[in-house]
Structures are given as structure tokens and as C-alpha cells.
Amino acid sequence: MLLRVKELRTRFATDRGEVTAVDGVSFEVAPGEIVGLVGESGCGKSVTAESIMRLLDERSTRYSGEVLLDGVDLFGLTAEEMRQIRGGSVAMVFQDPMTSLNPVYTVGNQLEEAILLHQEVPREQARALAEQALAATGIPAPASCLRRYPHELSGGMRQRVMIAMALSCRPKLLIADEPTTALDVTTQAQILDLIAELRDGSNMGTILITHDMGVVAEVCTRVVVMYLGQVIEQASVDEIFTRPAHPYTRGLLASIPGLTGDTSAPLHVIGGKVPSLWEVPKGCRFADRCPFAEPACRDDAPELLPVDGDRSVRCRRHSELPEWAGVSHV
Amino acid sequence: MTSTVSTPETPAQLIRQTLRHERRNLLFRRISGNQLLVSGGVIFAFMLLAALVVPIFLGQDPYSVDPANRLQAPGGVHILGTDTFGRDLLSRILAGGRSSLLIGCLVAVFSSVLGLVLGLYSAFYRRTGAVLMRIVDGLMAFPAILLAIAIMAALGAKTSNVIIALTVVFTPHVARVVRAAALVIKNQTYVEALNALGAGPTRILWLNVVPNLMSPLVVQGTFIFADSLIIEAALSFVGAGVPAPAPSWGNILYEGKTVIYNGWWMTVFPGLAIMLTVLSINLLGDGLRDLLDPRQVVAR
Amino acid sequence: MSSTAGPLLDVRGLSKVYEIRSTAGRLRGQVRAVHDVSFQLWRGETYGLVGESGCGKSTTGRALLRLVEPTGGEALFESRDVFTLSRSELRGLRKKIQMIFQDPYSSLNPRKRVGAILEEAMTIHRILDPAGRRDRAFQVLERVGFSEEHYYRFPHEFSGGQRQRIGIARALTVSPELIICDEPVSALDVSIQAQVINMLRELQREFGLTYFFISHDLSVIRHISDRVGVMYLGELVEEAPTARLYAEPKHPYTQALLSAVPVARPRGRRERIVLSGEVPSAANPPGGCTFHTRCLFAMPRCATEAPARRTVSEGHVVACHLYEGAVA
Numbered sequence: 001m002l003l004r005v006k007e008l009r010t011r012f013a014t015d016r017g018e019v020t021a022v023d024g025v026s027f028e029v030a031p032g033e034i035v036g037l038v039g040e041s042g043c044g045k046s047v048t049a050e051s052i053m054r055l056l057d058e059r060s061t062r063y064s065g066e067v068l069l070d071g072v073d074l075f076g077l078t079a080e081e082m083r084q085i086r087g088g089s090v091a092m093v094f095q096d097p098m099t100s101l102n103p104v105y106t107v108g109n110q111l112e113e114a115i116l117l118h119q120e121v122p123r124e125q126a127r128a129l130a131e132q133a134l135a136a137t138g139i140p141a142p143a144s145c146l147r148r149y150p151h152e153l154s155g156g157m158r159q160r161v162m163i164a165m166a167l168s169c170r171p172k173l174l175i176a177d178e179p180t181t182a183l184d185v186t187t188q189a190q191i192l193d194l195i196a197e198l199r200d201g202s203n204m205g206t207i208l209i210t211h212d213m214g215v216v217a218e219v220c221t222r223v224v225v226m227y228l229g230q231v232i233e234q235a236s237v238d239e240i241f242t243r244p245a246h247p248y249t250r251g252l253l254a255s256i257p258g259l260t261g262d263t264s265a266p267l268h269v270i271g272g273k274v275p276s277l278w279e280v281p282k283g284c285r286f287a288d289r290c291p292f293a294e295p296a297c298r299d300d301a302p303e304l305l306p307v308d309g310d311r312s313v314r315c316r317r318h319s320e321l322p323e324w325a326g327v328s329h330v
Numbered sequence: 331m332t333s334t335v336s337t338p339e340t341p342a343q344l345i346r347q348t349l350r351h352e353r354r355n356l357l358f359r360r361i362s363g364n365q366l367l368v369s370g371g372v373i374f375a376f377m378l379l380a381a382l383v384v385p386i387f388l389g390q391d392p393y394s395v396d397p398a399n400r401l402q403a404p405g406g407v408h409i410l411g412t413d414t415f416g417r418d419l420l421s422r423i424l425a426g427g428r429s430s431l432l433i434g435c436l437v438a439v440f441s442s443v444l445g446l447v448l449g450l451y452s453a454f455y456r457r458t459g460a461v462l463m464r465i466v467d468g469l470m471a472f473p474a475i476l477l478a479i480a481i482m483a484a485l486g487a488k489t490s491n492v493i494i495a496l497t498v499v500f501t502p503h504v505a506r507v508v509r510a511a512a513l514v515i516k517n518q519t520y521v522e523a524l525n526a527l528g529a530g531p532t533r534i535l536w537l538n539v540v541p542n543l544m545s546p547l548v549v550q551g552t553f554i555f556a557d558s559l560i561i562e563a564a565l566s567f568v569g570a571g572v573p574a575p576a577p578s579w580g581n582i583l584y585e586g587k588t589v590i591y592n593g594w595w596m597t598v599f600p601g602l603a604i605m606l607t608v609l610s611i612n613l614l615g616d617g618l619r620d621l622l623d624p625r626q627v628v629a630r
Numbered sequence: 631m632s633s634t635a636g637p638l639l640d641v642r643g644l645s646k647v648y649e650i651r652s653t654a655g656r657l658r659g660q661v662r663a664v665h666d667v668s669f670q671l672w673r674g675e676t677y678g679l680v681g682e683s684g685c686g687k688s689t690t691g692r693a694l695l696r697l698v699e700p701t702g703g704e705a706l707f708e709s710r711d712v713f714t715l716s717r718s719e720l721r722g723l724r725k726k727i728q729m730i731f732q733d734p735y736s737s738l739n740p741r742k743r744v745g746a747i748l749e750e751a752m753t754i755h756r757i758l759d760p761a762g763r764r765d766r767a768f769q770v771l772e773r774v775g776f777s778e779e780h781y782y783r784f785p786h787e788f789s790g791g792q793r794q795r796i797g798i799a800r801a802l803t804v805s806p807e808l809i810i811c812d813e814p815v816s817a818l819d820v821s822i823q824a825q826v827i828n829m830l831r832e833l834q835r836e837f838g839l840t841y842f843f844i845s846h847d848l849s850v851i852r853h854i855s856d857r858v859g860v861m862y863l864g865e866l867v868e869e870a871p872t873a874r875l876y877a878e879p880k881h882p883y884t885q886a887l888l889s890a891v892p893v894a895r896p897r898g899r900r901e902r903i904v905l906s907g908e909v910p911s912a913a914n915p916p917g918g919c920t921f922h923t924r925c926l927f928a929m930p931r932c933a934t935e936a937p938a939r940r941t942v943s944e945g946h947v948v949a950c951h952l953y954e955g956a957v958a
Contacts, residue, residue, distance in 0.1 A: 040819040140907075154908050155683075184682035184846065186905050189890035193904070211819065214892030238896045255824035256894050257853040259876060266831065267824035267853065273789065342768075345779040519737040523797070526695050527804075528724030529754050537750075541741040 002205040003029040003052075003173055007065035010044075010051045019277045021047045023229040024065075026304070029173065029205040034195070036220035036237070037209045040252075042274055044229040045209045049175045052207075053092055054082050069173065088118040091166035095178040097158035101150040107161050108146030111168060118169040133164040137194055156187035163194065174198075174206045180215060192218050213256055217241060222310075225249050228274060228285045231304055235311040243324055245313040247290045250324060284315070292317050360621060367617025373610035377603070381427035390421040392577055401593045411595040414585055419595060423603055426577035429489065431607075433562050433572075437496040438555040442547055444497065445504020450535060450543070452505070453512035463509070466502040474499050474561055479570045487573040492565060496558045504550055511546045515539050545622035552615035556608045563604055579604050637670035638707070638808060638840055639694070644668070645702035646689050650913070661913045663689045665864040666703070668939075671808065676834065676841040678855030678872070680848060682887075684912060686864040687844045691810045694842070695727055696720060707808075725755045728801035732813035734793035738785040744771070744796055745781035751803045766803060774799045774829065791822035795829065802833070810842045815850060827854055848891050852876055857945065860884050863920040864912060870946040880948045882925045919951065927952060 010022040022044045029035045037045045050056050052067050054074060067074040069089060074082065086092075094100045102110060111130035112123070121129070127146070134142035137160040150158060159179060166174055176195070180188040196219045199206060208220060216223055216237065223240045225233040225248070233246040244250045254268035272289035275281055281288060283298040290297065297316060304314040361367060385392075390408075396416035404411040410419040448466070452459030469477070481495035515521065516539075524534050559579075565571030566580025567587075574581060579600040586596025646664040651657055664686040671677050679687045692698040694705060696712065705712040707723065715723060731737040738747055748767040752758060758766060771780055774795045785793055794814060801809055811830070815823040831854060834841060845851050851858055852872060859869040860881065868881040879885045886903040905924045910916055916923050922932035929951060937949045 040821065156908065184909075185848070185887060186682060186890045188892070189902060190904065192892065193902075212892065213820075213894040217894050217896050218892045241894065241896050252820060253894065255821045257824070257827070257849040258894060259849055259852060259888070259891060263853050263872075266828040269824045269828060270821045273791075273822075342778050342781075346782050349779070349782050519731045519733050520739045522697060523729070523731060523737050523800070524750075526697055526724060526729040527751050527754055527800075528721040529750075530721075533750075533754065538739050538742075542739070544741075 001028050002031045002070065003207075004068040005048075005052065005065070006068070008048065008051055008067060009062075009064045010047055010056070011062040011064075012056075013060045013062070016278065018062075020280075021229055021277065022051060025226070025229075025231050026065075027224045027231060027234060029207060031172070031203040031205050032199065033221040034199050034206040034208055034219055036216040036223045037207055037226065038211065038213065038216055038223055039226035040211055040274070042228070042277070043226040045226050046177055048226070049092065049177055049207065049209055052175065053086055053090060055086075055092075084118070087114060087166075087171075088169050089171055090173045090175065091169070091171040093159070093162045093166050093174070093176045093179050096182050097155050097162055098182070100162055101158060103150050105149075106146065107148055107150060107153070111146065111161070111165055114165045115168050129168060130164075133168040134161065136167065137161075137164045138190070139164075154187075155183050156190060159183060159187075159191055160194070163191075167198070170204075172204060174204055175209070176206060177209045178211070179208070181210070181212070188215075195219050213241075213253060225252075228280065229277070230285065230314065231312075232286065232314045233312070234304075239311055245307060245311065245318040245321070246286075246315050247292050247321065248286050250321075251289075251291075292321060364617045364621055366613050367621060370610045370613025370615070370617055373606060374614055377427065377607050377610065378431065381424050381431060385421055385424050388418075388421055388424075390418040392417060392421040392425040393575060394418075401589065404595050410599050411593075413582065413596055414589060414593070419582075419599060422577040422582060423579070423600055426579045426582055426600070427603060427607075429572060429576065429578050430559055430562055430580075433489070433493055433496070433578075434555045434558045436493050437500060437558040438551045440493070440497040441500040441504050441554055442551045444501045445550075446508050446540070446543065446547060448501065448505040449508025449510075450512050450539065453509045453516060454531070454535065459509070462505070466505050469498070469502045470506075474557075475564050478561055478565055479568065482565060482570045487570065489572050489576065492562060492571055495565075496561060499561065500554045500558065504547070504554070507546055507550050508543060511543055512539060515542050545619070548622065549615055549619045552611055552618060556611040556615070559604060559608055559611075563600075638673045639671040639842075640706040641670070641694070641703065642668045642705075643703035644690060644693060644700055644705065646686070646693055646698060647701045659913050662864050662915055663912060664693065664700075665915075667861075667864075667866045668703075669859055669866065669869060671840055671842060673807075673840055674834075674838055675856040676843055676854050678851035678858040679842065679844045679861060680846065680851045680858060680887075681861035682846055682909065684863075684909060685861040686912075687846075687861050688812055690861070691729070691812050691842060691844050694810060695724065695729055697729075721755075725804050726806055727808045727810065728804065728806035729810045729812065730794070730797045730801050730814045732816055734790040734797065734817060737797050738793055738800075740785055742784075743781070744776075744783055744785065744788075747785075747796070748800055748803050751800050755804055757804060763803075770799045770802050771796075773802070773833075789822075791818050791826060794818065794826055798826075798829070798833070802837070805837075806839070808840045808842065810844070812844050813846070814843075816845065816847065823850065830854065848876075848888065860887070863910065863915055865920055865949065867921065867950070868946075868948045874943070874946055880942055880946070880953060881921075881950050882927050882952075883921050919949075 006026050008022055008025045009020060011018050011020045025048055027035065037048065039045050051063060052074065063075055074085065077085065108127065108130055111133065112126040115126045115129050130146060131142045134145055139145050139157060139160050153161070180191050183191060192215065195206070198204065199219065210216060220237045222236050223234070224231055225246065227248050233249050240249065241253070244253055251268065251270040255270060257267055270289055275285065283300055284302050287293040287297040294317065302314050302316045304312050306312045307318065394417060396412070398416065399412050400414055400416040402408055402412045408418045408420065410423065413419055413422065448462055452462040478495045478499050481498055482491060485491040485494065521534060521539065524538060562571055562578065563580035563583065566578045567584045569584060571580050572578035582600045583597060586593060590597055644664055644667040648661040648663055649657055650659040650661065667690055669677065679690065681687045689698055693700040694712065700713055703713065712723060745764070745767050748770060749763045752763045752766065757763065768778060768781060788796065815826050818826060827850065830841065833839060843851065843854055855872050857869065857871050858875045859866050860883065861867065862883050868875070868879070868884045875884065876888065879888055886905050889903045903926065907924050910923060918934045919932045919937050922928045925932065931951055937951045939947050939949050940953045941947050942953055
């Protein structure tokens with residue numbers, strides 16, 4: 001198993017007290033698979049990724065739990081060792097390609113820098129590697145692209161450059177945080193194709209963070225759904241869409257306006273709103289908004305329990321829910 | 331904290347009153363928790379009170395000349411000593427304080443108002459703005475003190491001219507800051523929304539943009555207050571400021587220049603007064619900046 | 631739902647060209663943001679304008695209210711050309727045509743209470759007296775799902791979706807006939823998006839509103855529009871009733887666009903049409919048909935001759951040489 005996250009808890013010290021953004025998250029990523037980390041804003045998916053990479057300010061952040069990369073606990077490493085890991089064994093691609101690249105250096109310069117940070121090679125070789133990495137992402141004229149500045153490239157090309165940078169040192173694990181959210185639909189399609197190719201062509205494991213279930217359906221092999229800092233469901237991509245077990249997952253799927261289906265009825269809405277992290281409800285965190293909640297749901301917080309095969313759900317009533325009839329129903 | 335308004339009748343009034351109380355409490359906590367604001371505020375309040383109230387109890391006249399008692403060391407009747415003309419130093423410092431604080435306050439207010447208008451219109455009207463900003467650049471090219479001296483030389487030595495000179499010196503700074511802030515606001519969607527609603531420029535600028543400019547303006551105003559104290563003192567120190575015999579911290583220093591060694595109190599005490607007041611105002615300004623800005627934009 | 635009295639808004643040949651000038655004022659280039667766009671809005675319908683970033687859809691929306699001054703064309707509203715109205719006449723227009731914006735975080739003045747924001751809209755148009763405005767503000771707030779206390783709150787006390795609803799309330803206070811919605815749900819989470827879309831539909835039915843809905847999200851457009859227009863690089867390339875557009879897209883760009891949308895069903899991916907290359911720059915648009923550089927079906931003719939709009943079936947218009955045989 002490439003990555004094992006066990007009971008990850010990330011707490012921030014704020015002037016209003018300590019807040020737990022990620023509360024006991026566990027999941028695994030095997031080599032060659034793409035795990036989708038899904039949820040709406042504020043659910044903690046980005047913080048989870050940043051915790052794995054230890055990118056957060058460690059003076060005001062408290063981590064607990066384990067993050068095992070090939071058996072090595074990343075939380076046990078020194079800062080120097082962690083720096084070796086970042087960009088080397090674990091690489092990250094961020095959401096906004098406009099601001100992820102330094103505007104005053106050429107693309108080639110930045111790619112070479114990324115390569116030289118982790119590999120002891122002469123400059124010319126780094127340049128060649130950079131060109132190869134760019135070519136692998138499908139950029140039309142890699143050599144001339146290297147000489148360009150970020151502002152001369154389009155959003156799609158910038159994101160390809162980011163992916164090339166991430167892949168240049170052949171990481172074991174790639175974390176992509178909403179890599180296509182800021183892109184146009186047609187460009188998004190190209191980038192998703194690229195990610196799918198990468199999945200098929202190597203042993204690299206990927207965590208793809210997104211709020212878009214369509215993206216999940218396109219490229220992910222397994223899905224982890226988060227709500228208010230917790231994992232509430234885990235399943236293969238087929239199962240998530242054909243037999244979603246948690247009421248939140250169902251509500252989410254049902255409120256997506258699709259390209260097919262009846263448009264005359266109003267869209268499904270999940271009532272209420274996400275509680276604030278400072279007022280985490282006792283009991284099940286979703287109970288106040290759940291159409292299936294019972295009094296017991298509000299008293300006892302449910303555990304994340306395995307269900308037939310590889311799936312797990314955090315819901316006491318999941319086996320009592322009606323059959324899932326497709327996207328337009330709950 | 332009960333208000334003197336009659337008890338609320340409708341639920342809406344009750345809500346409004348509750349919200350008001352909530353906000354007042356929150357504000358109180360934020361102010362008392364802000365160390366900069368509190369320390370600056372306390373010191374400044376002390377200086378202000380001293381300047382206004384103490385003279386009444388002291389009973390000394392800052393203008394009465396007493397050559398027999400000139401240059402007496404601090405102690406006894408004259409707590410801080412006497413100056414080269416035998417006048418009581420403490421009461422001169424306090425009187426000077428009143429004058430300097432008044433000048434500082436008026437300069438801050440006038441330059442803020444003028445700078446607001448200049449900065450606002452140059453942000454929203456590009457061509458006028460280009461011209462105005464070149465004038466501003468020109469004025470800012472002069473070191474503040476030299477510019478002030480030049481203006482005083484042209485206008486003549488009177489306290490009101492000091493105020494005019496300093497206002498001219500500081501208005502460009504305010505204009506720059508206001509223009510920068512206004513440019514950001516101009517790009518906010520709510521300004522476009524007001525346009526789309528059919529609002530005219532006057533309503534947009536004065537009823538909507540200006541309230542959002544208040545924080546940088548007030549903060550800038552406190553710093554101008556502090557700076558003008560210093561420059562006024564410098565002006566008086568070179569003899570181009572508040573004319574004798576009216577006291578000001580600067581001209582006490584001016585008179586004390588020649589007797590620094592045998593009348594050190596004429597330099598040290600006004601200097602201390604300037605330092606304390608300017609420090610307190612700067613602290614106040616920093617504290618205000620924290621109070622007024624980032625928190626306002628906290629989204630739930 | 632068409633009215634026998636003619637369209638509410640009839641836009642013909644709308645164009646917007648931005649000039650790029652050096653600091654000395656010399657003309658260095660032109661950006662063709664919107665080129666010769668024509669469409670009609672009928673009372674009570676929702677017209678969805680869809681396209682990717684840079685296609686000119688936002689500029690089109692803003693031009694209708696003259697928040698951006700068009701450089702060509704006309705827009706007839708109540709048989710008067712919006713583009714030639716004087717400033718004071720324009721104010722009257724801005725009561726009948728309202729707009730809601732994309733960014734919920736900057737579309738409300740942070741220094742004003744919600745109630746004041748709503749009342750200001752009415753004050754500008756001299757609707758009612760102060761007491762009446764306050765009542766109406768309460769009324770409209772309630773209609774969009776808020777309670778009395780929210781009148782006294784500041785924008786920063788609300789979430790994105792709530793702020794968007796306040797923006798809708800603001801538009802409603804002046805009882806407009808047409809509302810231009812510029813990507814109103816793009817910045818919201820999926821479940822909040824659904825709430826706002828449902829609300830917009832309800833309000834439309836209740837108040838007989840007409841919507842001009844701009845978005846890049848094809849799924850959202852499908853759920854709210856009666857008719858859809860597709861824009862590419864400043865031009866309207868296809869227009870059809872919603873169901874028809876999604877079932878039988880005719881223009882190669884529309885086809886590619888629809889096939890690119892990720893479908894929320896595993897292995898629901900159909901054969902995707904992958905467009906080659908990137909979107910050309912609007913400062914230097916290709917000659918002939920603007921899409922020919924990336925079109926799978928491009929013919930020699932496409933590079934030299936701009937296609938005319940051809941009607942392929944009722945209400946379905948395409949600008950493409952492939953549909954030569956159809957009536958112009």
C-alpha cells in the first residue's frame with residue numbers, strides 16, 4: 001500500500017480557540033489508483049492534502065495520527081527530510097494555475113529548478129529532462145514553451161506545466177488539489193484525459209481533490225467523501241454512483257443538475273447549511289440536515305464502519321435507506 | 331447597558347436592540363484587547379488632559395517674564411525650571427502643548443478632507459486624475475520641512491499660516507493613499523451593481539465609496555497628526571513657526587538651543603513631551619488600523 | 631412563451647471592440663470581444679448564454695445595460711434603442727432591467743446593512759416613501775428566505791449563497807421586467823447552487839420575470855433556460871430551444887463542448903470530441919469562420935468565408951458552412 005492515512009487529525013490554533021479542521025480521517029491509496037477526495041467547501045479536503053505534505057505552519061498547527069508513505073511515517077521526519085520528500089516522492093498540483101507559477105521566471109527556468117532540487121544532474125541535462133516532462137503532458141512545442149513566461153501561456157498550458165513540474169522527479173504519489181476547477185470545460189477535458197493516461201501508464205498513486213462529481217466519474221478509481229472534517233463514505237467509483245450509502249452522498253448526487261433527465265422539477269436541495277467548525281454538533285454531524293435522521297442520530301456520533309467488501313459508511317441507518325433510484329432522487 | 335429609549339414594542343425593534351448590544355459588547359472587547367490602542371490611547375489622553383487641565387491648578391502664567399529668576403533648575407515653585415526669560419517652563423510646555431495639539435489636529439482634519447476629495451476624484455476620473463497626480467508627485471518631491479519653510483517664508487509668521495503650510499505638505503500623502511484605496515474599491519462588484527441600478531456618480535462616490543475609505547483615512551489621519559507635531563516643532567526650531575512669545579514645543583527648543591549645557595531642562599522636557607505624544611499617537615494609529623480593517627471582512 | 635406584441639428585447643448586430651493603446655495614446659491593436667451578435671428575448675422566458683471564458687458572454691450582458699458601451703449594433707427595448715438613450719433615460723431603463731452578479735463576496739457594500747442596501751435601490755428610483763421602502767425591503771427579504779432580523783445585519787455575516795440571495799432581493803425591489811444574471815451560481819457549492827436555481831425559477835413564475843442567464847456551466851444552463859445561445863470568440867455560433875440543443879447540437883463547437891462536460895456517472899463518458907489547439911486570441915481572430923482552426927470538419931471555404939446564420943429547424947439557428955442547404 002503506497003499511502004496509509006490513519007486517524008489524521010489537524011488542529012489550528014486561532015484566537016477563538018483551537019479548531020479541528022480534519023477530525024480522524026483515514027484512507028489508503030494503492031499504487032496506480034486515483035482516489036477522489038470529494039466534498040464541498042469547508043469539509044477539510046484541502047487541509048487533509050496539506051497535512052499529508054506538512055505544508056501548514058507547524059507553529060500554529062497540531063497534527064496527530066499517522067501518514068505512512070511506503071511504511072514511513074511522514075510525521076516522524078525532520079523538516080529537512082520532509083523537504084526531500086516534497087516534490088521528490090510526493091508532488092502536488094494546485095488549483096489556480098494563474099498564481100502557482102512565478103511570473104518573473106520563464107517556465108523552463110522553473111521546471112529546471114524543480115528538477116535540480118531533487119536530482120543531482122548538470123544543468124543541460126535538467127533542461128533536457130524539463131523538455132521531456134513537458135512533452136509528456138502533451139504540450140505542442142515543448143522546446144519553445146520552455147522559453148516562455150507564464151503570462152504568455154493559457155490556463156490549460158499553465159496547468160500542464162504544473163503537472164510537468166510535479167511529475168519531473170517521478171513521484172510515487174501525486175496530490176492534485178482541484179486541478180481543473182479554474183479551467184474551461186474543453187481544457188478540463190484535455191487535462192482529465194492526461195491524468196487518466198498517467199494513471200494507466202505508471203505505478204504512481206494519485207489523490208484527486210474535487211467538488212465536481214463529474215470529474216470523479218471520469219478519472220477516479222475510488223472515492224472518499226468528506227463532510228465537516230470527517231470521512232463519511234468510502235467506496236469504489238462504481239459503487240458511489242450506483243449505490244451511494246450515506247444520505248449526504250445521495251443528497252449531493254441528487255442536487256447536481258445533469259445533462260440528461262427531467263428539468264421541469266426543482267433540483268433537489270440539501271436543507272439547512274453546513275455547521276460551523278466552532279459549533280460541531282454532538283452526535284452525527286449531518287443529522288440536522290438529514291432527511292432520515294432519528295433522535296438517536298443526534299445523540300451518538302456514528303463510527304465509520306465497513307460494509308460489504310471495500311466500502312465503509314458513517315451512518316447508523318444506511319442499511320435502512322430506500323433503494324437508490326438514480327440521480328434525480330434521494 | 332440599557333438605552334434611554336422606551337422598551338421595544340415590536341419584535342423587529344427587539345431584534346435591532348439586541349443586535350446593537352451584541353455589537354457594542356463585541357466592539358468593547360476588541361478595543362480593550364488591543365494593546366496598541368489601549369496604551370497609545372492612555373498616554374495620549376494623559377497628555378491631552380495635562381495640557382488642558384493642569385494649568386488651572388498650577389496658577390502660573392506662561393507669559394510672565396521674570397528676569398531675576400531666569401534659567402533656574404527644576405525644583406521648588408518652578409517644577410520644571412524657568413527659561414531664558416524667567417518664565418515657568420512647565421506652564422509654557424503645557425501651553426505649547428495646547429497650541430501644538432490644536433495645530434496637529436486641524437492639519438490632520440484639513441489635509442484628510444482635501445486629500446479625500448483629490449484622491450477620490452483622481453481614482454474615478456482618469457484624465458483629471460493623471461493631472462492631479464502629477465501635481466501631487468511634484469509636491470511630494472520636496473522634503474516636507476523645506477516645503478513648509480518655503481511656504482511660511484511666503485506667507486509670514488503666524489500660527490494660522492503654520493496650519494496652512496502643513497496642510498499643503500500633507501494633503502498629497504492623503505491623496506495618494508485615498509487614490510490607491512479608491513482604485514481597489516472601484517473594481518468591487520458592488521460599485522458596478524450600483525451603476526447597474528442607475529445610481530449617479532454623487533451617490534456612488536459619497537454614499538458608498540467614501541464610507542469604505544474611512545478606515546485608511548482615519549489611520550492616515552493619526553499619522554499625519556503625529557508628523558505635523560514633529561514638523562511644527564522643527565519649523566519653530568528654525569524660527570519659521572509659531573512666533574514668539576506664544577509658546578510651542580518647537581520654539582522652546584529654539585530658545586533653549588544656545589543654553590543646552592547650562593539650561594538642559596529647556597531641551598529635555600519639551601523633547602520628552604514631543605516624543606511621548608508622537609509615540610502615543612503612533613501606537614493609537616497602529617491599534618486603530620488593526621481594529622478597523624481586517625476583521626470587518628470576516629465571513630462566516 | 632412568446633407574446634404577440636413582439637420580443638421584450640431585440641438585439642441586432644451587437645459589437646464591442648476594445649482598443650489597445652500605448653501610454654502615448656497610439657493605437658496598437660484591437661480586441662474583438664463581441665462581434666455581430668443578434669438574438670431576441672421574449673417576455674417570461676429564460677435565455678441562456680453559454681460559452682467558455684473569453685467568449686464575450688459577460689461583455690454581452692453588460693452591454694445590454696450599457697455598463698460597457700457597445701461599439702456597434704442596436705438593442706430595442708420597448709421599441710427604443712437602448713444604445714442611444716441619454717444618461718437620464720438610461721436611469722429609467724435601469725429600473726426595468728436589473729442585474730445579478732457572479733461574485734457574492736464583493737457585490738454588496740460591506741459598510742451597509744442589508745436593509746439599507748435594499749432600500750438604496752428603491753431610493754435611486756424614487757419608489758415609495760421611506761416607510762414604504764422599509765416595508766418592501768422586509769417583504770422582499772422574506773420572499774427570498776430571510777427573516778426580519780436579517781434586515782439589520784451586515785453582508786459579512788452571511789455565507790456566499792445567502793449573499794447571492796440578497797443580491798437577488800436587491801434586484802427584485804424595483805420590480806424589474808428583465809434580469810440579467812451573470813454567472814450567479816458559479817461561485818457556489820453544488821447544493822447551494824441548487825437552492826439558488828430553484829429560487830430563481832420560482833421567482834420567475836411568480837413575478838413573470840424574464841431572465842438572460844449567462845454561464846459557462848452547461849448543466850446549470852440546461853436546468854434553467856428555455857432557449858440557449860452558444861458563443862465562441864465573440865460570436866453567437868448556435869441558438870436553439872434547450873432540449874433541441876442538448877439532444878441535437880449542430881455546430882461542431884457545441885458538439886465538442888457538450889462532449890467535454892464530465893458526466894456524473896461512471897463510464898458515462900461518451901466518445902469525446904477533443905479539440906486540438908487552444909482558443910485563438912481575440913486580438914487576432916482567425917479569418918472566415920472563427921472556429922475553423924480547431925474544427926474537425928473544416929473545409930477550405932471555412933478559412934476565407936464567414937458563415938451566415940442558417941435556420942436548420944424551427945427556432946434552431948447555426949452559423950456553419952456544413953448546413954449550407956438550410957434556409958438563411
